[in-house]
Amino acid sequence: MEIALIGNPNTGKTSLFNNLTGSYEYVGNWSGVTVEKKVGVFKRTNGYLIDLPGVYTLNPLSKDEGVVTSFFLHEPVDRLLNILDASQLERNLHLTLQLLEFEKPVLIGLNMMDVANKRGIQLNVSQLAEILGVPVVPVVARNGKGCDKLEEVIATQPIQPKKKNLVHYGKEVEAAITALSKEIEGKTEHSHRFLAIQYFEGNEYVRNYLHQIADSVTLRAIVTNLESELQRRYDCKSLTNFIHLKRKETIEKIAAEVAVKTNAVTPLSEKIDRIVTNKFLGIPIFLLLMYLMFMLTFDWVGTPLSDALDAFFTGPLSDWVEKLLTAIHASGFIHALITEGLIAGVGGVLVFVPQIFILFFFISLLEDSGYMARVALVMDRIMESVGLNGKAFIPMIIGFGCNVPGIMAARTIETPKERLLTILLTPLMSCSARLPIYALFVGAFFAGHRALIVLSLYVLGIVVALILAKIFSSTILKSETSLFVIELPPYRLPQFQSLWRSTWDKGKGFIRKAGTFIFAGSVFIWLLSYVGPGGLNVDMDHSFLAAIGGVLAPILAPIGFGTWQAAASLITGFLAKEAIISTMNIIYFVPNDANLQGLLADYYTPLAAYSFMVFILLYIPCLATTATIYKETGSKKWTVFSIGYALVIAYVLSLLIYQGGKLFGLV
Amino acid sequence: MVSSLKAGEKGKIVDISHVSHLVQRRLLDLGITEGSEVCVKCVMPFGGPIMIESCGQCIGIRRKEAVQMEVVKV
Numbered sequence: 083m084e085i086a087l088i089g090n091p092n093t094g095k096t097s098l099f100n101n102l103t104g105s106y107e108y109v110g111n112w113s114g115v116t117v118e119k120k121v122g123v124f125k126r127t128n129g130y131l132i133d134l135p136g137v138y139t140l141n142p143l144s145k146d147e148g149v150v151t152s153f154f155l156h157e158p159v160d161r162l163l164n165i166l167d168a169s170q171l172e173r174n175l176h177l178t179l180q181l182l183e184f185e186k187p188v189l190i191g192l193n194m195m196d197v198a199n200k201r202g203i204q205l206n207v208s209q210l211a212e213i214l215g216v217p218v219v220p221v222v223a224r225n226g227k228g229c230d231k232l233e234e235v236i237a238t239q240p241i242q243p244k245k246k247n248l249v250h251y252g253k254e255v256e257a258a259i260t261a262l263s264k265e266i267e268g269k270t271e272h273s274h275r276f277l278a279i280q281y282f283e284g285n286e287y288v289r290n291y292l293h294q295i296a297d298s299v300t301l302r303a304i305v306t307n308l309e310s311e312l313q314r315r316y317d318c319k320s321l322t323n324f325i326h327l328k329r330k331e332t333i334e335k336i337a338a339e340v341a342v343k344t345n346a347v348t349p350l351s352e353k354i355d356r357i358v359t360n361k362f363l364g365i366p367i368f369l370l371l372m373y374l375m376f377m378l379t380f381d382w383v384g385t386p387l388s389d390a391l392d393a394f395f396t397g398p399l400s401d402w403v404e405k406l407l408t409a410i411h412a413s414g415f416i417h418a419l420i421t422e423g424l425i426a427g428v429g430g431v432l433v434f435v436p437q438i439f440i441l442f443f444f445i446s447l448l449e450d451s452g453y454m455a456r457v458a459l460v461m462d463r464i465m466e467s468v469g470l471n472g473k474a475f476i477p478m479i480i481g482f483g484c485n486v487p488g489i490m491a492a493r494t495i496e497t498p499k500e501r502l503l504t505i506l507l508t509p510l511m512s513c514s515a516r517l518p519i520y521a522l523f524v525g526a527f528f529a530g531h532r533a534l535i536v537l538s539l540y541v542l543g544i545v546v547a548l549i550l551a552k553i554f555s556s557t558i559l560k561s562e563t564s565l566f567v568i569e570l571p572p573y574r575l576p577q578f579q580s581l582w583r584s585t586w587d588k589g590k591g592f593i594r595k596a597g598t599f600i601f602a603g604s605v606f607i608w609l610l611s612y613v614g615p616g617g618l619n620v621d622m623d624h625s626f627l628a629a630i631g632g633v634l635a636p637i638l639a640p641i642g643f644g645t646w647q648a649a650a651s652l653i654t655g656f657l658a659k660e661a662i663i664s665t666m667n668i669i670y671f672v673p674n675d676a677n678l679q680g681l682l683a684d685y686y687t688p689l690a691a692y693s694f695m696v697f698i699l700l701y702i703p704c705l706a707t708t709a710t711i712y713k714e715t716g717s718k719k720w721t722v723f724s725i726g727y728a729l730v731i732a733y734v735l736s737l738l739i740y741q742g743g744k745l746f747g748l749v
Numbered sequence: 750m751v752s753s754l755k756a757g758e759k760g761k762i763v764d765i766s767h768v769s770h771l772v773q774r775r776l777l778d779l780g781i782t783e784g785s786e787v788c789v790k791c792v793m794p795f796g797g798p799i800m801i802e803s804c805g806q807c808i809g810i811r812r813k814e815a816v817q818m819e820v821v822k823v
């Protein structure tokens with residue numbers, strides 16, 4: 083049994099999905115969190131539950147909405163579970179009416195009952211079920227209330243909805259529906275009425291589908307006739323509008339019967355909004371929040387924790403392992419591999435787990451509170467001036483965690499050019515894998531101003547992205563259309579449990595990567611540093627790793643770090659940014675109390691260190707990001723471009739910083 | 750024009766046919782068409798977007814689109 087979740091954006095579909103399947107998919111308080119289809123298995127009943135992006139109608143504008151429509155037309159599904167936001171019943175019912183026209187068994191989950199009640203909206207659930215002719219179950223997806231009941235209803239046999247056309251579109255449209263139905267008779271298993279109405283509304287996916295199975299000229303003629311007739315009789319502006327109004331009439335009738343509104347208090351949301359989206363305070367507040375986040379991550383909480391972990395790894399842990407290895411008489415090779423390769427390489431990355439978790443916690447807080455959409459609103463003016471729109475800022479903030487979901491999030495941007503631009507620029511956002519490198523270097527060189535220096539890097543990433551957006555959008559990616567309409571969800575007080583879960587879910591990836599990718603990489607890098615043309619256990623300067631790094635080193639000399647060590651770590655950074663840290667730990671390994679931070683001072687000047695950090699911030703999207711760019715753009719050309727421009731801009735900026743800094747007498 | 754309303758003022762939309770087609774579609778999705786009542790919540794500086802409320806939900810739109818929406822004060 084396959085059941086698809088479908089509903090307006092931000093109505094709690096994914097929350098319910100997580101609840102029913104026990105999985106943890108991405109939840110956030112803004113529209114367009116889920117951008118692709120996800121499949122899960124029911125915890126109790128058997129069968130599959132499919133989570134889909136949110137849509138307002140089945141007539142898509144953006145890529146994530148297209149996912150839903152094409153799922154509808156091309157994939158068989160037994161049953162639809164339509165999630166409605168009870169506090170926004172009217173708007174949500176537009177989609178429901180379309181789903182009912184589809185004539186597949188529908189089941190309604192009336193979510194956010196708590197919010198509706200708080201706003202003084204009382205709903206008569208059984209009457210709603212009666213009117214719509216399908217089962218309706220009230221739930222609160224957030225805390226699981228009503229989910230048992232919902233599962234019970236799901237487990238029962240789906241009943242075909244009582245075929246009654248809820249919306250009567252007027253005799254002209256109804257006649258056209260009949261005419262069109264005749265044309266496609268016997269050519270499709272989908273509901274004719276559904277296809278006809280969607281076709282009239284200008285649904286592109288349905289149009290392509292129908293033009294494949296029936297004569298496009300005849301179909302078009304039906305629409306043109308209908309349009310001119312409606313124009314003449316009712317002076318209506320467009321067919322889409324006409325159909326929308328007819329649905330609205332029906333919905334108003336339904337709402338009048340089932341909903342009772344008592345007087346409600348002013349939502350807290352509005353009070354908060356008066357401050358955070360204040361005319362003048364909006365942007366300063368955002369920057370202040372960012373600054374707080376960095377202080378906590380790099381100064382107040384994160385660094386002490388990471389230092390403690392580091393002391394544990396280099397101290398007691400190394401000693402125990404050392405003793406263990408001696409006790410079991412491990413060979414010198416194994417001994418070196420484990421202490422100099424694995425503990426240095428993997429441990430060197432793991433010590434940053436506390437800082438990364440704090441950062442993720444903040445990102446989750448942004449996502450869950452409802453502030454995300456406000457940031458998009460506050461930033462729109464700036465983004466517009468560089469040829470993007472405020473919505474592009476959401477992928478960028480998500481990119482601070484990891485670039486991959488950031489790039490995926492660009493799917494919600496409606497115009498293709500702006501979406502492409504966002505995909506290309508999101509890798510410039512400093513992801514969490516780059517954070518260990520900053521933590522290491524600011525600790526070694528800028529101990530007094532950790533948070534400030536790191537903030538400067540994050541801001542630099544954004545500024546470079548904005549400047550490049552301006553350049554690209556006025557040269558290679560010119561576009562006339564821009565669209566910015568954003569829904570601002572009410573603030574929701576994040577629950578600690580869901581915050582922790584989403585933090586853990588993001589952080590898990592980092593730990594997992596350390597255990598697999600970085601683990602294997604560390605072994606490999608260590609081997610390269612252990613063997614050389616001269617044989618095994620060579621001096622590291624004569625190893626293969628030194629030889630490889632040495633090729634690139636001269637090119638890097640003008641930007642301040644022309645050592646084979648720097649070059650070698652940068653190469654591994656393409657695989658994963660954390661690999662830079664593990665490579666450095668392996669290369670600069672000194673037994674006992676190894677303090678990489680202290681050692682670094684011998685190899686970098688503070689100016690070179692800053693230049694190095696800037697280079698790492700910008701130089702290349704990692705392998706996973708590159709793969710995602712390719713998947714999302716579907717173009718080799720743009721993928722190569724995204725790597726190429728990043729390399730150029732990183733080199734140029736580092737050169738400016740290093741050489742410019744030297745001119746001004748900085749070292 | 751919606752943009753002529755000050756923060757806190759309410760209006761009823763009478764004509765949005767001059768707004769670009771895509772934006773019209775999106776507004777329609779959100780339930781905002783001719784006849785809807787809107788209330789301006791706040792206005793971003795430097796010609797930035799406007800936050801409006803309609804039927805209990807808040808929506809951000811750009812100033813240049815707001816300019817093309819004809820409203821009557823209520």
Ligand SMILES: Nc1nc2c(ncn2[C@@H]2O[C@H](COP(=O)(O)OP(=O)(O)OP(=O)(O)O)[C@@H](O)[C@H]2O)c(=O)[nH]1
Nearest residue numbers: 091092093094095096097110114115116136222223
């Ligand atoms: N108060 C309350 N909040 C809820 C409820 N269900 C979900 N939420 C919150 O609503 C927000 C949106 O939830 P999601 O599950 O991401 O919504 P979605 O429908 O998957 O959203 P998209 O993927 O963007 O379409 C989150 O902040 C949830 O915590 C509920 O029943 N009551």
Ligand SMILES: [Mg+2]
Nearest residue numbers: 095096115116
């Ligand atoms: Mg979702």
